[in-house]
Structures are given as structure tokens and as C-alpha cells.
Amino acid sequence: MSRTRTSRRRPPRKPMRIIPLGGLKEIGKNMTVYEYNEEIILVDAGSEFPDDELLGVDVVIPDTAYLEENAHKIKAIIYTHGHEDHIGATPYILRKFQVPLYGTPFTLGLIERRLKEHNIKAKMITKKAGDVFTVGAFTIEFIHVNHSIPDAVAVLIRTEQGSVLQTGDFKVDFSPVNTPIIDLARLGAIGNEGLDLLLSDSTNVMHSGYTLSEGSVGATFNELFRGSDSRIIIASFASNVSRIQLAANAARLHQRKVAFTGRSMNNVVRIAMDLGYLKIPPEDIIDINEVNQYPDNEIVIMTTGSQGEPMSALTRMADNTHAQVQMKSGDMVILSSSPIPGNEKSVISVINKLFELGVEVIYHELADVHASGHAKREELRLMLALLKPRNFLPVHGEYAMLRHHADLALQMGVSPKNVFLIENGVPLEMMEGKVEVGKPVPSGRILIDGSLIGDVGTAVLRDRKQLSEDGLLMLILRMDKDNRQLLKEPDIISRGFVYMKESTELIDEAKNLMTKTVTDMKPATKSDWSQIKQQTRNQLSRFFYEKTKRRPMILVFILEV
Structure with a gap:
């Protein structure tokens, strides 16, 4: 009797799934799921500020329902950089499942500070630009990019099914401060190797040309310092370490001492100096309590509040309620930022209050005191030209931005069938480099109100709205x-x-x-x-x-x- 030989069939391979849970049709709460071989990694875990309709809400984070359903698969969270819209949801995510956190030194330093505020511990694994490492079935590489915060990276993710590059927030800056130029050579090499899918920052796609270099802001600071004998107060994002460095450089050149005010400003300065990202001689720094002991022309104050936040140091100065700094006629305030969409009224209110006090206010529409951290249209075109992706997904932007970025990809030769405009919760599924749209997963938002997580729903917001109006x-x-x-x-x-x-x-x-x-x-x-x-x-x-x-x-x- 002849014996029939049965062949062992390999189980069919599953696609790699790329699922944005935040960051599409919005600016904020960036979080992307990468799922393959029953394993998941997250890239970023961000929050966003509530809009005017979310009365009493402190923070908004992505809906975690899909992650909770698949908690056993989650292996790590990978971070592109340390801005709140990319790390702000971390304390709330870690309350649901403990996983290792991978990021660059400055990014993990900011996350560690935030976790301490929530009394949460986590395993943190430090990686640097240029590092290649594996997490389960995923091979990951960090590529250095320029942004308005140190240690920003793009993330290259490879599996058996193909390669994906997520740029994170970036710009192309040929004269950055205390950081190398974006690694264009490595990006070009990845393009030559073949890239299956690109996820790219869309924030500034509707602005033509190139983003102003951070180094140019330093020249403006020097010019303003040279022409002033008054106290100078500079308001900036606390995380913009390059801007703090430029202000400190100008202060030293013009023989002024630097003081810092605002909790987040002091925390970031401490972390940046400890890690070597901020280089200010100790003798140039004074405590905020000492500013009134010096002549006006020997003082620079770096403060938070560039977005008109109600409790920020600059707003308290404008209201004359700051404990150490009382504004007076002749002071110069430099708003070294541009308003985030939705914050315009708050910023204008602070500017008006300062003018009423006789303060000279300089902002980005009057002088080059701010450089965006996001690439404009020609830089985005350069990224597409270098990487030559077969498939393209615009991210990090409202719908008009995503639409314009998709059109730019078409201009750069990406096939129309390979350019995707999707919503949060809609997966892209990759098999051997080919990408298709998958079946949606649960997505949305979770509202954080004090210690309440997700307990503030439509009914509560409706009641708050009625109370506020009637x-x-x-x-x-x-x-x-x-x-x-x-x-x-x-x-x-x-x-x-x-x-x-x-x-x-x-x-x-x-x-x-x-x-x-x-x-x-x-x-x-x-x-x-x-x-x-x-x-x-x-x-x-x-x-x-x-x-x-x-x-x-x-x-x-x-x-x-």
C-alpha cells in the first residue's frame, strides 16, 4: 500500500495594519497603531486642548477602545518628539496598560516629568537618532529631523510586509540652533532603497515657500536687544529650547542677566541643561525673585504664556497679578510664537492689556521673532522627492491641509490610487508593499475633566452649555x-x-x-x-x-x- 505524503501548509500571512487613532482632520492627539503578527506598537500618544464647546474639559485624548480590546498585543509606545500633542495622553494610556516607552533623551525626560506628576512609573528605553532596534515583529529606525524642540525624529518601521516612514513634526532647517541639520542623506537613501508608505506632517502645506530658519530669529533678537534700554520679556513655548538658547545668547552679548518664570519653563530649562541641550553659563542666570535688584537694561525674562493661557505667567503680568514682575510703561514684550488655531482671541486679549499698560509689544507680524517648526510646501515637496513613496497618507492636519498635501503628492508622481485621505480609525492594510483601506475600528475622543476620565459625555456638556448661556x-x-x-x-x-x-x-x-x-x-x-x-x-x-x-x-x- 502506498503512503500518501501530506504537505504542511504555512498559515496565510496577515497584513500589517496602520491605524491612525488621532491626528487626522485635526491638530492634536496624534496616535498611530501599527499592528502585525498579533503584535502592536503605538507611534506617539498625544493630547489636544479642548475647544470652546468643551466647557470645563481640561484635556482631550484619543479613544482607547480598540487598544483596550487588544491590550495583550501592545508591545511598546514609540515617540517622535516631546510636544504635548504627541506625548500628552501617555499618563492616561499607562493607567490602562503598562508597556515600555521608546524615545530620545529629551523626549523621555519630558515624559518622565509628566508621569511623576501623575505618580506613574514606566519602563523607558532611550534611543538616539540613527539607532535601529527591534520590538517584536517590527524593526524600527530613528532618523534625525529639525523641529521646534530638541531630539525630534522620524520613525522608519519595517516588517515582512513592507516599510513605512512616519515623519513626525519636521522642518528643513539649514541653520538650526544646538542641533544638526535634518538627515537628508539618510532620507534619500531610504528613498533609493524603496519606501512603501509615507505618513507626513501636513500642518504648513498651505503656506508656500520654506519655513524661516531658527537661526534667523537670533539675528532679530540681537537687533531688538541692541535698540532697547528697557526690560525685555520674551514669551515662548517652554519646549522651544532653541528659542531659549537664542534669547540667552542675545542676553549675554548685550550684558543682560536671564531669569525664567512659569512652571513648565523652569522644568524644561532644568531638563535641557542637565542633558546638554541648553548651554547657558550659570553666572548669566538669576532667580526671578532677583529681577528687581538689577537695572532695567540688564534684565531679560523668559516666560510662558505665548498662547494667552489664563493662568500663565505672561497673562498674570498683563493682569498685574504676577508675584515678582510688575509691568510698567516702557517694558518690551516679545511674543516669540504664533497663535495656535483657536487661541487667537486669548493672545489678542493679552496684547491689548499690555499695550494699555504702556508696554511695547513685538510679535511675529511685526518682526521675525518666530520661526515655525513645521515644513512649508517646498520642504514637503523635498521630502516627497527624497523618499519617493509608493503610497502616501497625509497626517497631522485639518481636512483642508490633508487635501492640499494629497494634491502635492499627486504632483510629485504618486499614483492617484495610492494617495489616501482617510479618517481616524480607518486602517491601511499593507501586503507585500501594496496598500488598501481596511474596515474601520472604534475611534473618537476621551474627555479629561480633573480626575474624571471619560465620564464627561454629551449630556454633561449640554448641561454645561445651557448653564453658561441661560x-x-x-x-x-x-x-x-x-x-x-x-x-x-x-x-x-x-x-x-x-x-x-x-x-x-x-x-x-x-x-x-x-x-x-x-x-x-x-x-x-x-x-x-x-x-x-x-x-x-x-x-x-x-x-x-x-x-x-x-x-x-x-x-x-x-x-x-
Whole structure:
């Protein structure tokens, strides 16, 4: 009898999945899932500031439902750089699952500080630009890029199914401060080796030309310092270490001492100096409490608050509530930043307050005091030319930005069928370098309000919006416990709706209406407290809308006697 030989079949290989959970059609909460062979790595775990509609919300992070469903697969979080929109969700992610964190020294230094604030410990593995390492089925390489923070990298990820490069935030800067030029040679080599998919920063694609070099800001600082005998206050992002270095260089050149104010500014300066990214002679630095001991022309103050944040050091200076710095006529304030979309009103408010105090305010529309950290159109074109990706996904931008970046990729020769405009939660699936759109996974946002994570939903926000717009009204009914009759006239208390002392006629009319409403109720209705509350609330709401065209939130309290 002949024996039939059976061949062992290899199980079919699964695609590598690239799933943005944040960063598409928005600026912020950047997080991308890479999934292959039952293993997951995350690139970045960012947060974003709440918009005006999210009343009382402190922070917004990506929805983690998909990650929670696949927690056993997650092997690591990889970071491109240390800005909040790329690291800010980390403390909340680590409460759900503990995984190692991979990043460059400065990035991990900022994350470590943030985790200490939340009393969270994590395993951190330091890597530098140029390092190649493996995490499970993924081979990862860090490539140096320029940005408005030290130690920014692009991330190259390889599996058996192909290669993906995620640029992170970047610009092409040929005169950076205290950091090398972007590694164009390595990027070009990757393009020659063959790149299957590029995910690229879209923030400044709608701006033509090239981004101003960071070194150019230093020349502007020198010019402004040279022409001033006043105190100089420079507001910048605390994480912009290059900008702090330029201010310190100009201060030393013009024989001024430097003081720092703002918690995040002091923390970042400490980390940057410890790691060697910030080089300021110790004798050039004074404590903020000592600034009033020096003549005005010998002082530079570096502060937070360039975005008009309500509790920031610069806002407190503008309000004359800062403990150590009282603004006076003749002071010079340099806003060394541009407003993040949504912060324009706050920034203008601070500028106006400073002008009212007689302060000279210099901002980016008046002089080259700020250089963006994001590549403009020609730099993005250069990135596409160097990498020559077969497939392209624009990221890190609102929809118009993503659309313009997709059009640029088409101009640079990427096939229309290989340029993808997708939403958060929509996977790209790669098999042997070919990319297709997959089935969506859960995505969205989680709202952080104090210590509440995800407990603030639509209903809570709707109530907050109503309170902010129309105020609160409380109706208090004192009723006999047995016969359900009113014992005295109802009380009405207003908070944020009408001013009681100036609206006595309106309130008295409402009280009379409530007395009649309760008196006329049928016995069956009076037997149910919830029915009494519902009918009085509805009547009172209609009454006030007819009188004021507003609908306050109404709370009804029944006191049983």
C-alpha cells in the first residue's frame, strides 16, 4: 500500500495594519497603531486642548477602545518628539496598560516629568537618532529631523510586509540652533532603497515657500536687544529650547542677566541643561525673585504664556497679578510664537492689556521673532522627492491641509490610487508593499475633566452649555407631607439667569404662577412628587421663555413638612 505524503501548509500571512487613532482632520492627539503578527506598537500618544464647546474639559485624548480590546498585543509606545500633542495622553494610556516607552533623551525626560506628576512609573528605553532596534515583529529606525524642540525624529518601521516612514513634526532647517541639520542623506537613501508608505506632517502645506530658519530669529533678537534700554520679556513655548538658547545668547552679548518664570519653563530649562541641550553659563542666570535688584537694561525674562493661557505667567503680568514682575510703561514684550488655531482671541486679549499698560509689544507680524517648526510646501515637496513613496497618507492636519498635501503628492508622481485621505480609525492594510483601506475600528475622543476620565459625555456638556448661556433657576416648594398642600409661597432663586433685585416683578409673577399650578393639580398628580416636579418645571420653563426668550436650567426641590 502506498503512503500518501501530506504537505504542511504555512498559515496565510496577515497584513500589517496602520491605524491612525488621532491626528487626522485635526491638530492634536496624534496616535498611530501599527499592528502585525498579533503584535502592536503605538507611534506617539498625544493630547489636544479642548475647544470652546468643551466647557470645563481640561484635556482631550484619543479613544482607547480598540487598544483596550487588544491590550495583550501592545508591545511598546514609540515617540517622535516631546510636544504635548504627541506625548500628552501617555499618563492616561499607562493607567490602562503598562508597556515600555521608546524615545530620545529629551523626549523621555519630558515624559518622565509628566508621569511623576501623575505618580506613574514606566519602563523607558532611550534611543538616539540613527539607532535601529527591534520590538517584536517590527524593526524600527530613528532618523534625525529639525523641529521646534530638541531630539525630534522620524520613525522608519519595517516588517515582512513592507516599510513605512512616519515623519513626525519636521522642518528643513539649514541653520538650526544646538542641533544638526535634518538627515537628508539618510532620507534619500531610504528613498533609493524603496519606501512603501509615507505618513507626513501636513500642518504648513498651505503656506508656500520654506519655513524661516531658527537661526534667523537670533539675528532679530540681537537687533531688538541692541535698540532697547528697557526690560525685555520674551514669551515662548517652554519646549522651544532653541528659542531659549537664542534669547540667552542675545542676553549675554548685550550684558543682560536671564531669569525664567512659569512652571513648565523652569522644568524644561532644568531638563535641557542637565542633558546638554541648553548651554547657558550659570553666572548669566538669576532667580526671578532677583529681577528687581538689577537695572532695567540688564534684565531679560523668559516666560510662558505665548498662547494667552489664563493662568500663565505672561497673562498674570498683563493682569498685574504676577508675584515678582510688575509691568510698567516702557517694558518690551516679545511674543516669540504664533497663535495656535483657536487661541487667537486669548493672545489678542493679552496684547491689548499690555499695550494699555504702556508696554511695547513685538510679535511675529511685526518682526521675525518666530520661526515655525513645521515644513512649508517646498520642504514637503523635498521630502516627497527624497523618499519617493509608493503610497502616501497625509497626517497631522485639518481636512483642508490633508487635501492640499494629497494634491502635492499627486504632483510629485504618486499614483492617484495610492494617495489616501482617510479618517481616524480607518486602517491601511499593507501586503507585500501594496496598500488598501481596511474596515474601520472604534475611534473618537476621551474627555479629561480633573480626575474624571471619560465620564464627561454629551449630556454633561449640554448641561454645561445651557448653564453658561441661560443660567440656573431653582424652585423650592414647601408642602405638607400628608395632604400635599403648599404651606407657603414658593421660593425662586436665580443664578446667572436674571438679577433678582432688578427682576422682582418677573419673579413675583412666576411665584404666583407656581402657586396656582400646584393648587390646581389633581389629587392623583399631587400623590407623585416626580409628577409635581415635572409639571412645575414645564410651566416655569414656558413662562420664562415667553417673557425672556431664554431657557434656564430649572431645578425643582420639594421640602416635605
